[in-house]
Amino acid sequence: MPDAPPPTLRLRLDREALAGNWRALDNLSGSAEAGAAVKADCYGLGIDACLPTLRDAGAKQFFVAHWSEVAAVARHVPPAQISVLHGPLTPADAAYSKACGAVPVINSLEQAQRWLDAGGRRCDLMIDTGINRLGLAPAEIGDPLVGALEVNTLMSHLACADEDVDMNARQLAAFRTLLPLVPHQRASLANSAGIALGREYAFDLTRPGLALYGGVPRDDLAGPIRQVAFPEAAIIQLRDLEAGQTVGYNATFTADAPMRAGVVSIGYADGFLRSWGKGGYLLNGDIRLRLLGKISMDMVVVDLTMAPGLREGDWLSLPYSLPDAARQSALSQYELLTVLGSRLKQA
Ligand SMILES: *Cc1c(COP(=O)(O)O)cnc(C)c1O
Numbered sequence: 001m002p003d004a005p006p007p008t009l010r011l012r013l014d015r016e017a018l019a020g021n022w023r024a025l026d027n028l029s030g031s032a033e034a035g036a037a038v039k040a041d042c043y044g045l046g047i048d049a050c051l052p053t054l055r056d057a058g059a060k061q062f063f064v065a066h067w068s069e070v071a072a073v074a075r076h077v078p079p080a081q082i083s084v085l086h087g088p089l090t091p092a093d094a095a096y097s098k099a100c101g102a103v104p105v106i107n108s109l110e111q112a113q114r115w116l117d118a119g120g121r122r123c124d125l126m127i128d129t130g131i132n133r134l135g136l137a138p139a140e141i142g143d144p145l146v147g148a149l150e151v152n153t154l155m156s157h158l159a160c161a162d163e164d165v166d167m168n169a170r171q172l173a174a175f176r177t178l179l180p181l182v183p184h185q186r187a188s189l190a191n192s193a194g195i196a197l198g199r200e201y202a203f204d205l206t207r208p209g210l211a212l213y214g215g216v217p218r219d220d221l222a223g224p225i226r227q228v229a230f231p232e233a234a235i236i237q238l239r240d241l242e243a244g245q246t247v248g249y250n251a252t253f254t255a256d257a258p259m260r261a262g263v264v265s266i267g268y269a270d271g272f273l274r275s276w277g278k279g280g281y282l283l284n285g286d287i288r289l290r291l292l293g294k295i296s297m298d299m300v301v302v303d304l305t306m307a308p309g310l311r312e313g314d315w316l317s318l319p320y321s322l323p324d325a326a327r328q329s330a331l332s333q334y335e336l337l338t339v340l341g342s343r344l345k346q347a
Contacts, residue, residue: 004346008234008265011344013049017226018212019057024224025208026058028195032202035061037191037209038073039085044271044338045213045229046345051076054212061153063207067093070102083124083153085134087111094118103152107134112145121150125182129174130167131159138174141182153205154184161193161201162217168197193217215333216323229337231318231344233266233282235310236299247301248293260304262289264316267298271339272318276329282316289316 026034036059037043042050047069051062055077062073065085073082079101087107088094094114097104105124106112115123125146128135135156140146156175160167175189186204192211194201196218211221214228239262241247241255264282266272274295281288282302289302304310319325322333329336 007343007346008236009270009344010232011045011340012230012232013045014226014228014230015049015053017214017228018050018053021212021214021225021228022054022057022059022208025192025195025206025211028224029190029202029206030199032204032206033060034195034206034208035059035063035188036212037063037207039063039065039069039209040338041069041072043209043213043334044340047072047076049345050213061205063209067096067102070096070100074100074102085126087126087134088114088118088120090114091118094120105134105155106136106149108136109140109143109145112143112149116145116148121148122152123149124153124155125149125151125184127154127156127175127178127182129156129171129178131157133157138178141178146182151182151184153186153188154179154182155188155205155207158189158191158194158197158201161191161197168194168201172201192221196220210334210337213337214322215337217333222323227321229320229340231266231270231272231320231340232315233264233270233318235262235312235314235316236265237263238304238310238312239263239301246293248296250294253293253301260308261292262302262304262310262316264300264302265298266318266344267296267300269297270341270344271336272300273329273331273339275331279328281319283319284310284314284316288319 036054041047062082082102083105084102085105088104088111105126107126126135158171188205190201190206192208195206211225216222216225241259241261243257245255247253280291284307287306292301292303325336326333
């Protein structure tokens with residue numbers, strides 16, 4: 001096949017911001033080292049696009065959720081630097097871990113048994129201190145199976161680090177009491193928001209994800225964290241609407257006077273979901289161009305009244321400053337990143 005012609009939508013990544021965000025989070029982690037959560041294809045932004053930047057900035061510990069994610073990360077870093085959060089759910093997972101060298105996070109006594117059965121020793125261990133997701137219960141850590149593991153990173157995960165609630169201090173205290181009970185090389189508790197809770201949450205290794213990619217889970221991170229992802233789409237047709245004409249499926253917008261509209265090459269299949277809804281807009285520089293009618297799968301129509309000079313082929317930006325975008329779209333900052341579709345990333 002010949003090379004495809006240039007696309008009409010693209011995801012611009014600010015790699016300096018990505019590197020700067022990792023360094024900022026590493027600094028905020030104090031004497032602890034910052035790792036990087038790179039699960040879900042680096043939160044939707046692309047392993048190949050992000051991993052080299054994070055590695056070159058200094059990250060040495062990477063977290064994925066699934067075993068299927070290991071190979072793509074291992075193109076850029078040694079497998080021993082990759083931890084797999086879901087752990088060995090089957091003997092095949094344990095065998096794969098042994099064969100490739102990526103490190104399992106053990107989340108239950110069953111997983112500990114499976115890992116030991118596969119001849120494994122060195123691993124990470126997740127202990128649940130209240131989120132009740134993955135991880136051993138504190139009461140289980142005296143089990144001889146745990147004693148047989150060689151724990152590199154002992155970790156737990158905060159449920160509410162983006163909020164000022166007592167649960168953060170309770171989880172911190174619970175984690176502290178567990179540390180002397182399980183021999184380990186490193187302790188790790190904080191995600192992005194946890195880093196902003198204070199140095200006492202950092203221990204030896206922090207695990208930022210969202211904030212690397214420009215998310216601001218707590219206001220105190222708004223200063224150091226910069227936007228990384230800039231989705232952009234081109235105008236592919238101009239239309240002059242007459243008064244009374246409607247736009248899009250179900251004719252939900254009606255022009256009340258003659259007006260210029262632009263059809264833009266991005267839709268919900270690209271992650272520009274209908275929840276942007278009423279009040280949604282695209283940007284031409286600082287000029288807001290409001291959405292007209294419903295978002296389609298591959299297109300959306302905008303009002304060009306405020307930018308009458310725009311032509312077919314001109315590019316518009318999605319308003320992807322994540323804290324504002326989350327308020328506007330009713331999606332979480334995490335969702336805003338991970339919904340971005342594959343067509344955006346082919347540029
Ligand atoms: C996803 C994840 C992280 C990263 O969390 P952010 O809120 O994105 O910083 C850290 N630790 C674990 C166990 C995770 O699942």
